[in-house]
Amino acid sequence: MKKGLVIKSTGKFYVIKDIESGAQYNAIIRGKFKLQGFKLTNPVGVGDRIAYTLGEEDVANIEEIENRTNYVVRQSPRKKHYLHLLAANIDQAVVIVTIVNPKLKQGFIDRFLLMTEPYNIPVHIVFNKSDLNDDGHNRVYEYLKDIYEKIDYEVLSTSVEENKGLEELKALLKDKTTLVSGQSGVGKSSIINAICAAANIKTKTLSDYSGKGQHTTTFAEMYSLQEGGSIIDTPGIKTLSFNHLDVMDIAHNFREIFDTSSGCKYGDCTHRNEPKCAVKTAVEEGEISELRYGNYLQLIDEVENQNHWERIKDY
Ligand SMILES: Nc1nc2c(ncn2[C@@H]2O[C@H](COP(=O)(O)OP(=O)(O)OP(=O)(O)O)[C@@H](O)[C@H]2O)c(=O)[nH]1
Ligand SMILES: [Mg+2]
Ligand SMILES: [Zn+2]
Incomplete structure (x- = not known):
């Protein structure tokens, strides 16, 4: 079988690039795939390395997905019991936020970091x-910059x-595969x-832009950088929920909370x-930071109050 890289995902169909020739094909996938025991709205993500065969009219059939070095996944915003794969095999992520227009959603950065930690x-x-x-917004920026x-x-x-x-950002991207994510309109x-x-x-365009955050980008796509490396544009995120995680997953993925928790009296301390x-x-x-701690408390309350759905492990 030939090897390819997934460079575009609409959720329904994919575009792959042959690893050797660089030729691009529309691609489809059959069968069911799971991740962490959960169903996926999109079984393959941009950045996935796959094996394929060419079918009729040069449509590629994705036959196998290679093991991922990492992936970024969220609860599907439409189907609560599904996960949505944002990207796979990335070197780093850039989360883009704005203080104004659109207004930064309280807790958004910490929710995002829960996907990458x-x-x-x-x-x-x-x-x-x-x-x-x-000036006020700049003070907010300095405050947040300090925290992170x-x-x-x-x-x-x-x-x-x-x-x-x-230019500073560009320098960080060279020779790396970078996922770009964030709220819509940032x-x-x-x-x-x-x-x-x-x-x-x-x-x-500025004139169409209502500030209401309708999505302009509706699929994830990878672009090659001239200087080396590649960058993955993704649709804007409205909300990030974490039904698939439990309290300890969250406690372990707030890095400073995890680092500090070795000093807690109880090994299963939830820090409440x-x-x-x-x-x-x-x-x-x-x-x-009190801000981070407050967001942590909010998140563990959220996942505790969910009706926990059964986690079926795939062996
Ligand atoms: N004032 C200002 N406007 C900007 C800046 N960057 C982008 N914009 C404007 O913000 C609007 C949204 O930009 P997009 O690049 O479409 O945002 P996006 O994050 O890709 O949005 P989605 O694809 O919907 O997720 C456009 O009107 C841009 O021209 C900036 O640095 N300053
Ligand atoms: Mg966009
Ligand atoms: Zn504790």
């Missing part, structure tokens, strides 16, 4: 549209409008176009009201 995927947090910020730099995420400020910060596609002219992705909780002490002493 399980595989220790490096994340750069990019605050775009800096041209729209007033302290726990070793890279934080950058960019403006496509004023061509700021883009400028994901605009940034990719600015960095990689060949991509030429459709973005909303347990006595001698090192995490709570660290929050009180300002070592752990």
Whole structure:
């Protein structure tokens, strides 16, 4: 069988690129695939390496999916009991946010990081549209930058409008496969176009843009960078829920909470009201950010209150 790389996924059909010839084919997949015991809305994601055969009219049949080095997955926004695969085999992720237009959703960054932490995927947090910020917004930026730099995420400020910060971002992308994600309308596609002219992705013009966050990009697609490396544009995220996780998954994937938890009296401490909780002490002493801790509490409450659906492990 021939080997290929998935470079586009609409959820219904795929585009693959032959590893050797570089030829591109529309592709389909048959059969059922699962991940962590859950059904997937899209069994293959952009970045997947696959084996295929060519069928009629040059449509490729995806026959096998190679083992993934990592993947980024979320609960499907439409089908609660399904997972949606954002991308596979990536070197790093860039989460793009804006303070204004659209307004940064409280908790969004921490929810995003819950998708990348399980595989220790490096994340750069990019605050775009800096041209729209007033002094108050800049203070919010500095406040958040501080929080995330302290726990070793890279934080950058960019403006496509004023061509700021883009060279710095470009330097981070060289020779790597990077997933770009974020809420709708934050400028994901605009940034990719600015960095990689060949991509030429459709973005909303300012006049159509209502700020309501209708999606312009509706599928995930990988673009090659001239300087080496590739970048994956994805549709905007409206909400991120984590029904497929349990409390301990969340506790383990807030990195500073996990690091601190070795000091808690109880091994299964959830860092809420347990006595001698090192995490709570660290929050009180300002070592752990109250914002992060608050988002952590919100997330564990959320997953605890879900009707837990059965986790069927696939052996
Ligand atoms: N003022 C300002 N506007 C920007 C900037 N970057 C992008 N925009 C505008 O923001 C709007 C949305 O940009 P897109 O690139 O389509 O956003 P997206 O994140 O790809 O959105 P979806 O594909 O829907 O997820 C467009 O009107 C862009 O021109 C910026 O740095 N400053
Ligand atoms: Mg887009
Ligand atoms: Zn604790």
